[in-house]
Amino acid sequence: MQKRLDEMAYEEEGVVAKIQEGVRTRVAGMGVRVGKKIKMLTKEPLKGPVVVVVDEADISLGIGIADKIIVEVDG
Amino acid sequence: MKTLLMGNPNVGKSVFFNRLTGANIIESNYPGTTVDYTKGYMRLEGKDIEIIDVPGTFSLEPKDKAEEVAVKMLHESKESKVMCVIDASKAERGLYLALEIIEQGFPVVIALNMWDVAIDKSIDIDAKKLEQILGIPVIPTVGISGEGIFTLASRLEDATPIKMEDIVKRTEGIKHKVNTPDERWTLIEGISKEVVTFGEYQHTLKDAIGDFTVKPATGIPFVIAVLYGFWSVFGSFAGFFTDGFLVKIFDEHWLPWLQTVFPGGLGNWFYALIVDVGHLENGVLAASDNCFESFGALSSGLFVPVGVVLPAIFIFYLMFALLEDIGYMPRLAVLIDTVLHKIGLHGYAIVPSILALGCNVPAVGATRILETKKQRFMMMTLLALFIPCGAQIGIMQDVIPGSIGFVMLYLIAGYFIFGYILNKIIPGKTPEILMDVPPYQKPMSRNISRKVWMRTSGFLKVAVPFVILGSLLVNILYMAGTIDWLANILAPLFEGWFGVPRETAGPLVAAFLRKDLAVAQLSAIEMTKYQMISAVVLVSIYFPCIATFAMMLREGRKAFLGSLAVLLVVVFTWGGLLHLLWILMGVV
Numbered sequence: 001m002q003k004r005l006d007e008m009a010y011e012e013e014g015v016v017a018k019i020q021e022g023v024r025t026r027v028a029g030m031g032v033r034v035g036k037k038i039k040m041l042t043k044e045p046l047k048g049p050v051v052v053v054v055d056e057a058d059i060s061l062g063i064g065i066a067d068k069i070i071v072e073v074d075g
Numbered sequence: 076m077k078t079l080l081m082g083n084p085n086v087g088k089s090v091f092f093n094r095l096t097g098a099n100i101i102e103s104n105y106p107g108t109t110v111d112y113t114k115g116y117m118r119l120e121g122k123d124i125e126i127i128d129v130p131g132t133f134s135l136e137p138k139d140k141a142e143e144v145a146v147k148m149l150h151e152s153k154e155s156k157v158m159c160v161i162d163a164s165k166a167e168r169g170l171y172l173a174l175e176i177i178e179q180g181f182p183v184v185i186a187l188n189m190w191d192v193a194i195d196k197s198i199d200i201d202a203k204k205l206e207q208i209l210g211i212p213v214i215p216t217v218g219i220s221g222e223g224i225f226t227l228a229s230r231l232e233d234a235t236p237i238k239m240e241d242i243v244k245r246t247e248g249i250k251h252k253v254n255t256p257d258e259r260w261t262l263i264e265g266i267s268k269e270v271v272t273f274g275e276y277q278h279t280l281k282d283a284i285g286d287f288t289v290k291p292a293t294g295i296p297f298v299i300a301v302l303y304g305f306w307s308v309f310g311s312f313a314g315f316f317t318d319g320f321l322v323k324i325f326d327e328h329w330l331p332w333l334q335t336v337f338p339g340g341l342g343n344w345f346y347a348l349i350v351d352v353g354h355l356e357n358g359v360l361a362a363s364d365n366c367f368e369s370f371g372a373l374s375s376g377l378f379v380p381v382g383v384v385l386p387a388i389f390i391f392y393l394m395f396a397l398l399e400d401i402g403y404m405p406r407l408a409v410l411i412d413t414v415l416h417k418i419g420l421h422g423y424a425i426v427p428s429i430l431a432l433g434c435n436v437p438a439v440g441a442t443r444i445l446e447t448k449k450q451r452f453m454m455m456t457l458l459a460l461f462i463p464c465g466a467q468i469g470i471m472q473d474v475i476p477g478s479i480g481f482v483m484l485y486l487i488a489g490y491f492i493f494g495y496i497l498n499k500i501i502p503g504k505t506p507e508i509l510m511d512v513p514p515y516q517k518p519m520s521r522n523i524s525r526k527v528w529m530r531t532s533g534f535l536k537v538a539v540p541f542v543i544l545g546s547l548l549v550n551i552l553y554m555a556g557t558i559d560w561l562a563n564i565l566a567p568l569f570e571g572w573f574g575v576p577r578e579t580a581g582p583l584v585a586a587f588l589r590k591d592l593a594v595a596q597l598s599a600i601e602m603t604k605y606q607m608i609s610a611v612v613l614v615s616i617y618f619p620c621i622a623t624f625a626m627m628l629r630e631g632r633k634a635f636l637g638s639l640a641v642l643l644v645v646v647f648t649w650g651g652l653l654h655l656l657w658i659l660m661g662v663v
Contacts (some may be wrong), residue, residue, distance in 0.1 A: 024256065024257075025134070025136050025256055026136070026138060026509060027509065028134060028171070028256040028257075028259075028260065029083075029132075029133025029134030029136070029168070029171055029172065030133055030168065030509070030511065031165070031167060031168045031171070033256070033257065033260045034257065041286065041289070041290075042286070042289055042290040042291065043291075044291050044409065044410060044412065044413050045291050045413065046413045047413065047416075048291075048409075048410075048412055048413030048416070049409055049412045049413070049422065049507075049508045051289055051409060051512060055165060055167060055168070056164070056165075056196060056276060057164075057165050057168075057511065057512075058285070058289070058511070058512035058513075058514075059509075059510070059511055059512065060405070060408075060409045060412075060422075060508055060509070060510050060511075060512055061507065061508070061509055062412070062416070062506075062507025062508040062509065063507070064507040065507045065509055
């Protein structure tokens with residue numbers, strides 16, 4: 001099943017399936033790319049940023065970036 | 076030969092720089108400590124090599140001003156070699172930038188830094204193999220202990236430009252060309268498969284605390300606790316030293332001593348400038364009994380920066396350095412992004428904002444970590460207007476201890492309200508936060524003490540001469556009658572609009588040089604508690620001190636003039652509104 005990164009539940013894991021053009025180069029340098037394993041650590045309330053784990057590193061993404069990344073999750 | 080020190084943010088480039096050049100630049104555990112480049116020289120085999128500490132960047136497609144500086148530096152230094160510092164525990168990311176630099180034709184050496192952290196995380200990298208594949212020197216290093224740094228420097232001469240095709244050829248399973256980010260990542264994954272082995276990663280207590288402090292349910296109460304703790308320690312420490320010791324030393328020993336040994340005596344103009352202007356008691360000139368009222372360059376001029384502000388500045392920088400080096404700032408930025416995003420800023424704006432509580436000058440420089448012109452302009456304007464510096468807060472604690480909370484709240488409200496308005500008026504969109512949240516680190520006492528020392532001595536070097544100069548200038552203007560003249564001209568504005576005594580003109584002139592001196596001088600003017608609050612607020616929001624002014628001008632004339640325009644509007648509305656509030660409350 002695919003969902004947007006910002007829709008993932010706490011502690012949910014998945015694999016990045018698609019990243020919208022424009023956002024792709026911005027997040028590439030931080031290691032977020034298609035095919036990468038990603039885990040949701042937490043989401044800040046009131047449309048705040050999300051914090052995800054990629055390669056054992058915590059990265060914070062604004063919701064406007066997170067909603068342009070599609071993740072394949074189990075189940 | 077020139078060497079650029081490059082790498083992702085927060086991989087310890089500044090530590091390298093300090094080690095290689097013997098310089099002392101600030102190091103912290105958060106990305107964006109270096110927003111401008113720093114130059115230094117390293118002596119290697121009898122030759123001086125210029126080293127430039129370049130701001131951290133994730134790629135060569137810049138996303139903020141600091142990264143722009145980095146990319147520009149690289150493009151302007153065609154002849155130089157690059158020392159690329161990689162966080163060994165996040166090697167793939169670092170390789171991404173390294174490959175981009177290699178593609179541009181630069182000779183590169185790679186430092187696999189934070190080697191100890193990688194070992195802790197059971198990550199093993201075959202440096203020899205990586206060196207073989209890339210065709211450039213690769214050395215494991217531990218920046219904070221210095222391990223490997225000089226080996227790396229001595230191998231700079233082995234660095235030569237490498238063709239990407241050759242790297243591709245040497246990497247198993249990779250056939251394609253490397254042009255796009257995705258192709259670059261495929262290559263890196265190919266390289267990583269051959270050289271990096273990940274062991275079983277054990278989650279540690281540090282990670283658990285990291286998670287605890289960034290998740291909103293636990294993180295938000297924690298922020299409040301941290302800020303409250305910060306404020307309490309700040310207040311009690313500064314109060315303990317200032318009221319407990321320094322006030323007594325200055326008022327009971329230093330001032331009386333000056334008054335007896337200094338030639339001239341009360342009424343003499345030179346004595347008044349240097350020691351004590353005195354005050355009228357039943358029409359007779361009487362000597363002052365404390366350093367707040369004496370106004371002399373050697374009495375008030377020394378008492379304000381050393382007796383009152385120094386303890387406050389010291390404890391502020393000590394606590395700030397701890398928060399920085401532990402790595403709390405990025406988590407604070409994530410938690411507060413929600414709020415700051417609503418006024419067009421960015422979680423990261425918390426760094427210049429807190430820095431400004433120490434001193435506005437470095438804070439203006441720190442606005443460069445923000446992405447757009449709009450954000451940088453807003454941040455610079457808001458902090459110059461609404462964030463009182465440590466020197467001012469220190470003296471406020473002594474002069475208006477009961478009302479300081481209200482003053483701070485009123486200023487914070489202004490920060491958000493005018494931030495909201497500016498965000499609506501200024502065109503441009505608000506970029507999304509995108510940043511690394513580094514793991515917590517044990518702070519190194521050597522780094523903390525060095526940082527506190529550098530910042531505190533930096534404060535003293537500027538503050539003491541400026542406060543003395545300010546005292547002299549204001550005293551001379553008083554004697555020449557300029558201040559009375561100004562006070563009379565401005566009387567309708569001061570008394571009618573702002574609701575403060577016209578004598579406030581003097582301290583406001585001083586405020587242009589030093590805000591702490593201005594608040595100290597306010598304490599000598601007869602006024603009600605509410606007038607005092609208004610006057611202190613005016614000192615904060617009216618012109619920033621001259622040092623901040625100069626720094627703002629460096630960020631561009633257009634932004635500077637814009638800030639001035641906002642400033643005028645704010646002084647009139649926000650200053651006048653407070654008067655209105657007092658009228659409505661019936662306290663004037």
